[in-house]
Amino acid sequence: MTKKFTFYPQGVCSMMIEIELDGDIIKDVVFTGGCNGNLSGISKLITGMRAEDVIERLEGTRCGMNETSCPDQLSKALRQALQA
Numbered sequence: 001m002t003k004k005f006t007f008y009p010q011g012v013c014s015m016m017i018e019i020e021l022d023g024d025i026i027k028d029v030v031f032t033g034g035c036n037g038n039l040s041g042i043s044k045l046i047t048g049m050r051a052e053d054v055i056e057r058l059e060g061t062r063c064g065m066n067e068t069s070c071p072d073q074l075s076k077a078l079r080q081a082l083q084a
Contacts (some may be wrong), residue, residue: 015033017074024052039078
C-alpha cells in the first residue's frame, strides 16, 4: 500500500519534505528548499531502501554547529511517516 506524507522540518534550510512509501520501502522523497544538489542526491540514494535503514543511518546527523540537519530531519519525517 502506497502512502504519501508531508513533513515540515525545523532548524534547517529546507521548508518541506514530501515522502512516498510503499509499505516500509521509500518510493520517493522530495525536499522543498535547502541545498538542492545534496538533497536531490540523498533522495536518489535512498529510493528503494527500507525506511528503518535510512533512519538508522541519518538520525543524529548535524550541520555545522546546528543540533540537526536536513538528513536528521528526514529521519524524523520517515519515523513519523511509518507511524501514520
